[in-house]
Amino acid sequence: MVSRKITSVDDLSLKEISSIVNKALRFKKSTNQKKTNKPKNIFNLFLEASTRTTISFELASKKLGHNVINVNFEKSSLSKGETFNDTMDTLISMKPDALIIRDKNNFSPHEIYQKHKIPILNAGDGTNEHPTQALLDLCVIKSIFKDKKIKIGICGDIKHSRVAHSNIKLLSKLNHEIHIIAPNYFLDKKELTKINRKLVFHKSLSKLPKLDVIMMLRVQKERISKNAKSYMNSFKKDFCLNLNHLKNQPYLMHPGPVNRNIEIDSKVLDSYSKSLILRQVDMGVYLRMACLDFILK
Amino acid sequence: MVSRKITSVDDLSLKEISSIVNKALRFKKSTNQKKTNKPKNIFNLFLEASTRTTISFELASKKLGHNVINVNFEKSSLSKGETFNDTMDTLISMKPDALIIRDKNNFSPHEIYQKHKIPILNAGDGTNEHPTQALLDLCVIKSIFKDKKIKIGICGDIKHSRVAHSNIKLLSKLNHEIHIIAPNYFLDKKELTKINRKLVFHKSLSKLPKLDVIMMLRVQKERISKNAKSYMNSFKKDFCLNLNHLKNQPYLMHPGPVNRNIEIDSKVLDSYSKSLILRQVDMGVYLRMACLDFILK
């Protein structure tokens, strides 16, 4: 039997996506989640700091009745001079039933799967992908719009955002209409057009068509080059979402954590009634339960 | 239904105090604690370093069969520039069944409850309160003195001690006779008299009435101002409990961790037979089980 994985949105067929999303929505509705009587042992490897995602995965695993073993790499063998590959070989030799991994290196979940064929979930790899975030965003969208094809704007630091990459792939697969709003220094148009030739590009938040959803991205200060940092002031001026941009009343999404007054104005965060930001966090737990169920099958 | 909380001793009626204390004493007696078959998910948030209290709460939760998710704020979103309030909103959007929180800011558990109405236990907030410590101290006292009204001395850095504040409130409610022993620089008499007008104040350990219990406090070096630090030598000379002070054989309590030879002489710690310090630690686990049961009702 082949081990299952979600290292990228591309790993999933339309049927699998639909099945995972529907299961997540069922988990959310049911108040009395039954726990497994065959608990699995799940290694939770976070090689980059994260609160929301680590906790969300840990909670999802425990809600299903599984055991979570958090592997803290900061106080790990790596500090004793072992290579990353040797550490991974060691951990996987202990035969966990599944691996959840966040790493700052692009494609490392994919490479680990290629070598070890272990059930694996990508919890974010560098600037590449964050497939469970895209899937949970889809759950939230589906819980509001059902099967309607929506118009969604994705705005900000597209280039360094694994969230954007996974969302563009996923929403494209499902034929939603995607508008990209970003300055040139946060955009790699060529790359994106390979994913979806119908993407519509905008240089400003001011003259957008009527959107169902606007998804703002975190500016990934920790991943951008010094060169791009010099653009930050101009970015804040032109691309920080304020109440004026929201006259058409789209739903607002953001993967968090938010840089207040960089990508979204504090007034929007504290008063805009159509924000879905905390619903995304809530949905994340149920979606990750569904993803765990999927790879542990 | 209203969520329950213990953010302060003031949250509890006499009946509730008695019920929690009695349940803790029953937990201590029973060797075969039955675990719940409906495990809850408890977030354990410690924003200040702590061994004994973190572990005590984690063990209490697990003894009851619940899931504990430790939230480590040092490697959290806070380091990515998210505000404390946004992080709390995020965590609580994941819908834990209860929150245990220690924070260096006074009243933060209260404020979180006001906003989110989630079952919450205060595991120590700044210099304000540490209600589960006072309740466990009461359990230890009750296990020795039953329903007798006792004479208890509380000595040391009252001003910066959340343990003292919760104990003075709790023991006052129950009409025990409280003697406060402290230098002026570790005392806010006005504040204390508001809680209980019958407090008896002393300036020295030498001429005390016969006490049933003497409770020494940790000098909170990390919380006191530079000014007060200059008093440390004079404090050690006058208020460090030694064997001479114990001629009347009171029981000795201390919330730990002890600064040896600052608030208690090492000889006392290593030889005094009526020390209850480790019994307090032991009782802490059972008392916290009872508190968890209380808020999860």
Added chain:
Amino acid sequence: MVSRKITSVDDLSLKEISSIVNKALRFKKSTNQKKTNKPKNIFNLFLEASTRTTISFELASKKLGHNVINVNFEKSSLSKGETFNDTMDTLISMKPDALIIRDKNNFSPHEIYQKHKIPILNAGDGTNEHPTQALLDLCVIKSIFKDKKIKIGICGDIKHSRVAHSNIKLLSKLNHEIHIIAPNYFLDKKELTKINRKLVFHKSLSKLPKLDVIMMLRVQKERISKNAKSYMNSFKKDFCLNLNHLKNQPYLMHPGPVNRNIEIDSKVLDSYSKSLILRQVDMGVYLRMACLDFILK
């Protein structure tokens, strides 16, 4: 009833060793490990950084159905000025069912047992012993050689290696033929001869008899004196295992983490087919399950 402990290989009789090893091998074979319905509470104290051993013990405990409470000493009371002994008294007053401890101080697990008589496993104490590593190594040897008396070489930094000390004790008890390969600066011949007068000493990897197993040790850079560090270049030249040393095709063992190109050449690590290194990691989990079962009896 007396609490059981494995603080040293010397704690175990031949019968107990055999019983633990056989149980570990049974655990490895059985696919459907039944969990206890009386979970115990195990404190996992790691006062030295470690990935493989911490995780291995945590996984072993959870596979048996027990609760693990990781005690992180870096953010502990120790930083608030409490002594190590006071912290241990505190932790043990919470009455965990067992203690797993790694400490950089020799004999601290033994000393804790002497004082507290609590079920305890030594997960490595300074340069003294690492008994569960020796036991798991024995499991791997037994899974290949059954009851044959083997010829085994142990090579490298014997002096600072707790793994070597436990292995020499254990293999000597069982009358295997032990060859020690080490430079003088990594050797305390007198000490070793006290354990086993029949040890055979070699000064080079080049002219060894035909061995069944060669066990390489990690050079414990973090434990060796400045003086010995100056020998590192000469050590690498003379004692780094390469393919030329393996013409007789012995099985290769190493406790990990490996310093590539210091004690073992990368080519050996990446191509030698008779390496048991990852099988040791795998076996470690089952052996530790058996050790936990032993002390919790």
